[in-house]
Amino acid sequence: MCRVYAAGHRWLASFGLRHWHPGRRVAANGEKECVVELTKGANTALPGAAVVITATASAALDIAALLVTATGKVRSDADFVFFNQPSAPGVTLQPPSTLRLDLGAVPAQIEKVVITATVDGTGTFASVQGLAATVTDAGGAPVAHFVPTGLASETALVLVEVYRRQGAWKVRAVGQGYATGLAGIATDFGISVEESPAPPPAYHPPAAAPSQPPAAPYGQPPAPYGQPPGAAPYAPPPGPPAHQQPPAAAPQQSAYQKRPEPAAGGRINLDKGRVSLQKGQSVSLVKTGAPPLVRVRMGLGWAAGSGRSIDLDASVILFNALGKDVDKVWFMSKKGAGGAVQHSGDDLVGGHGGDDEQITVDLTRIPAVVTSLVFTVNSFSGQKFSTLRAAWCRLLDDVTGDELVRFDLSGTKDSTGVVMCTLRRAGGGWEMTAIGEFHDGKTVRAMVKPAKAYV
Numbered sequence: 001m002c003r004v005y006a007a008g009h010r011w012l013a014s015f016g017l018r019h020w021h022p023g024r025r026v027a028a029n030g031e032k033e034c035v036v037e038l039t040k041g042a043n044t045a046l047p048g049a050a051v052v053i054t055a056t057a058s059a060a061l062d063i064a065a066l067l068v069t070a071t072g073k074v075r076s077d078a079d080f081v082f083f084n085q086p087s088a089p090g091v092t093l094q095p096p097s098t099l100r101l102d103l104g105a106v107p108a109q110i111e112k113v114v115i116t117a118t119v120d121g122t123g124t125f126a127s128v129q130g131l132a133a134t135v136t137d138a139g140g141a142p143v144a145h146f147v148p149t150g151l152a153s154e155t156a157l158v159l160v161e162v163y164r165r166q167g168a169w170k171v172r173a174v175g176q177g178y179a180t181g182l183a184g185i186a187t188d189f190g191i192s193v194e195e196s197p198a199p200p201p202a203y204h205p206p207a208a209a210p211s212q213p214p215a216a217p218y219g220q221p222p223a224p225y226g227q228p229p230g231a232a233p234y235a236p237p238p239g240p241p242a243h244q245q246p247p248a249a250a251p252q253q254s255a256y257q258k259r260p261e262p263a264a265g266g267r268i269n270l271d272k273g274r275v276s277l278q279k280g281q282s283v284s285l286v287k288t289g290a291p292p293l294v295r296v297r298m299g300l301g302w303a304a305g306s307g308r309s310i311d312l313d314a315s316v317i318l319f320n321a322l323g324k325d326v327d328k329v330w331f332m333s334k335k336g337a338g339g340a341v342q343h344s345g346d347d348l349v350g351g352h353g354g355d356d357e358q359i360t361v362d363l364t365r366i367p368a369v370v371t372s373l374v375f376t377v378n379s380f381s382g383q384k385f386s387t388l389r390a391a392w393c394r395l396l397d398d399v400t401g402d403e404l405v406r407f408d409l410s411g412t413k414d415s416t417g418v419v420m421c422t423l424r425r426a427g428g429g430w431e432m433t434a435i436g437e438f439h440d441g442k443t444v445r446a447m448v449k450p451a452k453a454y455v
Helices: 181-188 444-452
Strands: 002-007 010-013 025-027 031-038 043-045 050-056 061-069 091-094 098-102 110-119 132-137 142-146 156-165 168-178 282-284 295-304 312-320 325-329 341-343 357-362 370-379 388-397 403-409 417-426 429-439
Touching: 031 043, 031 168, 050 061, 050 110, 050 156, 061 091, 061 098, 061 181, 110 181, 132 156, 142 168, 156 181, 168 181, 295 312, 295 370, 295 417, 312 341, 312 357, 312 444, 325 341, 325 444, 370 444, 388 417, 403 417, 403 429, 417 444, 429 444
Parallel strands: 002 031, 031 142
Antiparallel strands: 002 010, 025 031, 043 168, 050 098, 050 132, 061 110, 091 098, 110 156, 132 142, 156 168, 282 429, 295 357, 295 388, 312 325, 312 370, 341 357, 370 417, 388 403, 417 429
């Protein structure tokens, strides 16, 4: 195989080749195929309408594509091709790391197709070896090859872009990294993505003075969201005396203004071991004489009927005492609350018999401003929960692996979202409440308003 090196608009070729045209073959010890070695910013023409782009590396990668207009933005979320939406006109994903482009089928309004790669899991490109993007034609013959360099803390990058130029299609090497993951790239190109708030700057305590409160213990991270170090869990300020209480407000018309009351039966704890909750019941995550829980794992699972698969997404929304959502953790934003909440990653089919998606919560690191965590499940592709045979959530001690609480959702409805349960601060600990209420929502953004009713 002869190689042609492209740097900007200047060409250097092995075997003494000075000019090269896509698809041309060079006789050197037999007929050899030419592949252009692209450097960052370089481009080359594509030989035909059908091309295949593959990302390779030592670590698992997720490849995605955005169909972008002359404005530099997508027309809608439908122009985003990724693991949960594997096709758009002219672009098809073959998970996890190959895209097939039929450029003749790409809509006329689309000026370029932006190809991205994301590190699967929580790693960065600093630990990834052998990263490369390869472009081949319809017959599998190599056309172009690009090796991005200079990456470190990035978790996603724009690999290459395929774009129109004077009626023809070309490919350009980009290699731009993002520390904000696929969500950061998608947002830049106009996709509606809710991201976790940026972490606050590191806290530097002022010089000690008699009137200053003690600094946070060594090794304890500064409390995010503007809280001082060592702050106690949130407690509402005392109200005025009864005779000064303002008159009760008139009932609100919105169904989302009041949290439904738990079912009769009172609040229980973990003294008798594993607890099976019914809708509306609450359990204190405290066991008499046992140390407080440090880290818990919420497992969410589902099983479709009639042998079918259904793609559901588990998420958690963090609220403050005023009912404001301050963070969200889901498959496109896998960390929240400064890393105290982490998502296991997306499961596209479910029905494995165990937990299909898991969310881990370090209770000792949840910011004091966060008073409630609401766990939701939604159907991204719009399949109804009525097609499910079962759905459940369970809470485990992430240190010992012991199952603490289970809630099996028996009834299902023709909806696309469900509020499964909440974790809420209660006294000096936490309690879990089973909800199991259905709503219409395909993404975590659509579940914020229904979830607010339970905080």
